[in-house]
Amino acid sequence: MIEAHQLTKRYGDKLAVDHVDFTIAPGSVTGFLGPNGAGKSTTMRMIVGLDRPTSGTVTVNGKPYAQHRSPLGEVGALLDAKAVHSGRSARSHLRTMAATHGISGKRVDDVIDMTGLAGVAGKRVGGFSLGMGQRLGIASAMLGDPQTLILDEPVNGLDPEGVQWVRQLVRLLASEGRTVFLSSHLMSEMAQTADQLLVIGRGRIIAAGPVQEVIDSVIGATVRVRSPRLGELADLLAGDGVTLTPGDDGAIDLQGITPAQIGDTAAAHGIPLHELSSHKASLEEAYMNLTQDAVEYRSDVTAALLKGANR
Amino acid sequence: MTTLISPALEIPRPARSVVVARRTFAGVLRGEWIKLLSLRSTWWTLGSSVAVMTLIALASAQSLGAMADDVAAAGGLAQLHGATIVSGGAQIGVVAIAVLGALLITGEYSTGMIRSTLAAVPTRLPVLVAKAIALVALTTGITAVSLTLSYLVTRPMLSRHGLVPAFGDVQTWQVFGGTAFFLVAAALFALGVGTIVRSTAAAVTVALTVLLLLPGLLQLIRLDWVQTLVSYLPLPAAGSFLNLGDAASLGGSQLSPGAGLLVIAAYAVVPLVVGGLVLRRRDA
Numbered sequence A: 001m002i003e004a005h006q007l008t009k010r011y012g013d014k015l016a017v018d019h020v021d022f023t024i025a026p027g028s029v030t031g032f033l034g035p036n037g038a039g040k041s042t043t044m045r046m047i048v049g050l051d052r053p054t055s056g057t058v059t060v061n062g063k064p065y066a067q068h069r070s071p072l073g074e075v076g077a078l079l080d081a082k083a084v085h086s087g088r089s090a091r092s093h094l095r096t097m098a099a100t101h102g103i104s105g106k107r108v109d110d111v112i113d114m115t116g117l118a119g120v121a122g123k124r125v126g127g128f129s130l131g132m133g134q135r136l137g138i139a140s141a142m143l144g145d146p147q148t149l150i151l152d153e154p155v156n157g158l159d160p161e162g163v164q165w166v167r168q169l170v171r172l173l174a175s176e177g178r179t180v181f182l183s184s185h186l187m188s189e190m191a192q193t194a195d196q197l198l199v200i201g202r203g204r205i206i207a208a209g210p211v212q213e214v215i216d217s218v219i220g221a222t223v224r225v226r227s228p229r230l231g232e233l234a235d236l237l238a239g240d241g242v243t244l245t246p247g248d249d250g251a252i253d254l255q256g257i258t259p260a261q262i263g264d265t266a267a268a269h270g271i272p273l274h275e276l277s278s279h280k281a282s283l284e285e286a287y288m289n290l291t292q293d294a295v296e297y298r299s300d301v302t303a304a305l306l307k308g309a310n311r
Numbered sequence B: 001m002t003t004l005i006s007p008a009l010e011i012p013r014p015a016r017s018v019v020v021a022r023r024t025f026a027g028v029l030r031g032e033w034i035k036l037l038s039l040r041s042t043w044w045t046l047g048s049s050v051a052v053m054t055l056i057a058l059a060s061a062q063s064l065g066a067m068a069d070d071v072a073a074a075g076g077l078a079q080l081h082g083a084t085i086v087s088g089g090a091q092i093g094v095v096a097i098a099v100l101g102a103l104l105i106t107g108e109y110s111t112g113m114i115r116s117t118l119a120a121v122p123t124r125l126p127v128l129v130a131k132a133i134a135l136v137a138l139t140t141g142i143t144a145v146s147l148t149l150s151y152l153v154t155r156p157m158l159s160r161h162g163l164v165p166a167f168g169d170v171q172t173w174q175v176f177g178g179t180a181f182f183l184v185a186a187a188l189f190a191l192g193v194g195t196i197v198r199s200t201a202a203a204v205t206v207a208l209t210v211l212l213l214l215p216g217l218l219q220l221i222r223l224d225w226v227q228t229l230v231s232y233l234p235l236p237a238a239g240s241f242l243n244l245g246d247a248a249s250l251g252g253s254q255l256s257p258g259a260g261l262l263v264i265a266a267y268a269v270v271p272l273v274v275g276g277l278v279l280r281r282r283d284a
Helices: A040-047 A090-100 A105-114 A130-142 A160-175 A187-193 A211-218 A230-237 A259-268 A283-291 A301-310 B025-037 B040-069 B071-079 B082-086 B090-111 B113-120 B125-160 B170-197 B200-218 B224-231 B234-242 B245-249 B257-281
Strands: A002-011 A014-024 A029-033 A055-060 A075-078 A148-152 A179-184 A196-201 A204-210 A222-226 A243-246 A252-255 A275-279
Touching (some): A014 A040, A014 A196, A014 A204, A029 A040, A029 A160, A029 A187, A040 A148, A090 A105, A090 B025, A090 B113, A130 A148, A148 A160, A160 A187, A204 A283, A222 A230, A230 A252, A230 A259, A259 A275, B025 B125, B040 B082, B082 B125, B090 B170, B125 B170, B125 B257, B170 B257, B200 B224
Parallel strands (some): A029 A179, A075 A148
Antiparallel strands (some): A002 A014, A196 A204, A222 A275, A243 A252
16 A cells, blocks of 8 residues: 655756655556656655655555565565666675565575576676566565565566566466556556556646546547438537547547447438447547646657658 | 355455565675675775785885895884884775775665665665675775785795784784774775765775875975874874874874874764765655
């Protein structure tokens, strides 16, 4: 259980995290979604006491992280794949972490096996790929068998097999009743992994709740209609709570009305339909809608490309 | 019977951890010790400091012959204590020791390891204390090894001039103990500075400038207050209880041995205390 209350972090005159409130419940995977620079990492760093909040509080299992007698037994954090001394071997790194909490050498071997690092555990971390670094980070997070896991961009740099493995791991950990809080800027990843979503943009929580609810709250289901007598049909369908958007190729998109209602209306007036398709908004679309005003670093790629072409 | 069991609706109980995990200071100390010994850079700096200290002792012992032949220097030879020859390499060995002390913390900042370290020990101060203790142990050990080796390799030359330091002589132990104290203080000074500045290059530069360069540079400024300042710099201050030949000739050494010990202790403690304060306050 992670609870933030009016959590705020200011760097100079920039508000990185702006009076944020949230509760992350045990037994489920909560996705922390937002564009780069939205405040995800800062929030996670404040949870484990690396950054001091400017104001507000955040607690883990009822207490500030630093007040726990066994921090690694409460929270396992993957905050930065390379939060490891590059001159040390993976096993030595895990042994130094384990030693602080009196965690046995057997547990070190266990997390090495669990994360598939057995073959490279004796090698220096400096030579690790990003994916291996991520596995080592997850291994250190698992050392104390914690109730709460905080994973910042855990699938970054992993190959497809590794991505699959992280998904299964976090699902398993949540099913055991643990709190799993993971961040990503990839919406598709969240759709497949998370139960709950916490969407952040420019340091503020934009949306929170079960994944599908968040999507539906942003974009309702859309129905696309195509007909030779479209104008006539549109007049008939227009009504309370129904929005019509002309499509680009002679179709119209309707929201606030079901395909059945449209089909019945068309049949009742003898209007032929050439297309009647229901379209559920994807997480990507919901995300773009949610965060389009909250993107910190936007690059106008098209403009740049055009400029280059005209030269 | 209407007992309804629906495991699907049961809220999963928090998994009870099978791993014993409790943070203790002894554990933090063990962690720091493993950290030190699991890095190649530690062994390189330790090896080079032993090599440098032994070789310099050997070289100065070999120059005794030349000194004895030189009529002008022969008088000085009689006043030399053999222990200062044996420990003579400490002035240069301090370079490697200071690098070791600085790297102990700046190596964590440059690689990002510090975030793992502070996440495991969020109260932070135990980390610095444990690093200091591990560093004191290692520096003391390495000084003992260096002095033993130096003693063994210089013994034939020293005996030729009747300068072999006697183990029953208090002065022998004052010089050997003083050398260890100076090197330990230098290591802690570098650790403290490293904690404050967080960068290897900056920490090593500051540490070596204060420890080695400043006395020689300020020596050229013949002002009374500058010369007083010089006597409070580490090397001249250490000269007050080490009686290291070169340090004495630097013009410092106006301090009494007791005052010298206190000044050296201050170099070890003050940066560490400041470092501890900023470590607690700063974002990692």
